[in-house]
């Protein structure tokens with residue numbers, strides 16, 4: 357379990373983390389979402405003892421991470437910022453070196469190295485120099501080193517940032533596999549789709565403050581706004597769109613071309629059905645009617661906008 361209590365970090369006048377409280381229950385994968393500069397890395401650096409907090413507390417498995425970082429972090433694996441490895445070493449050599457620093461036994465390092473390199477699908481490259489690795493492979497190695505000492509909490513700062521689409525998919529797949537093994541995972545991201553794909557819960561922050569924290573399911577239910585793309589046969593007139601704009605639950609109408617327009621609608625399936633029959637009732641022949649964009653994305657943008 358990860359417990360953050362009223363955590364604060366000031367950099368001069370900037371409140372990078374502002375009275376943040378959050379509990380990640382055991383075995384849960386929690387996304388830590390926020391735009392650039394929201395305070396994600398700062399929070400993660402405090403949790404992993406890379407910087408100190410101005411105020412507040414953090415507990416990892418009930419151990420005070422600020423007062424007793426060594427003990428608190430003994431069951432934590434972390435990847436913070438883009439990790440650098442010695443280019444002339446191989447993954448096996450790198451893990452041996454890191455394992456020794458962590459006080460692991462030779463035999464343990466050897467068996468764990470094989471396991472963790474398998475976990476991140478680098479077993480074929482175990483004796484290749486890291487200098488030859490792609491960014492995605494280096495990131496997978498970073499996850500492997502985080503797993504080496506058999507932690508049960510994983511803290512990952514933007515694990516897919518800077519990777520190409522294939523690299524992103526591979527890293528997300530690895531995280532999903534770890535999630536199935538019941539690790540408690542706290543991962544920051546500025547990509548909502550990624551959090552939706554991988555996480556059970558999500559915390560949204562901006563300006564160091566928590567905006568919302570809930571299960572992905574509840575967050576999806578909370579989303580009220582949807583965008584619907586409507587295609588009609590023939591041309592739609594401006595007068596027609598003006599009437600649509602005045603319909604119940606409609607927030608905005610945007611013309612795409614002569615026969616396609618997008619309606620921003622407050623509501624879900626019932627409201628969508630009502631909108632469809634209203635448009636048909638006005639004599640339009642609807643060729644297609646479908647939701648575009650993720651409602652959650654819109655809510656995220658709304659929340660971030662409101663907090664600014």
Ligand SMILES: Nc1ncnc2c1ncn2[C@@H]1O[C@H](COP(=O)(O)OP(=O)(O)OP(=O)(O)O)[C@@H](O)[C@H]1O
Pocket residue numbers: 367370371372390391392393394395396397398399546
């Ligand atoms: N060492 C520092 N000195 C001064 N200000 C800092 C320092 N580190 C971070 N900040 C500021 O604190 C705020 C939060 O930064 P942080 O790096 O935690 O954001 P982030 O959510 O990780 O953003 P990103 O998505 O860009 O990684 C920003 O305004 C940043 O400029």
Ligand SMILES: [Mg+2]
Pocket residue numbers: 396397398513514
């Ligand atoms: Mg960051």
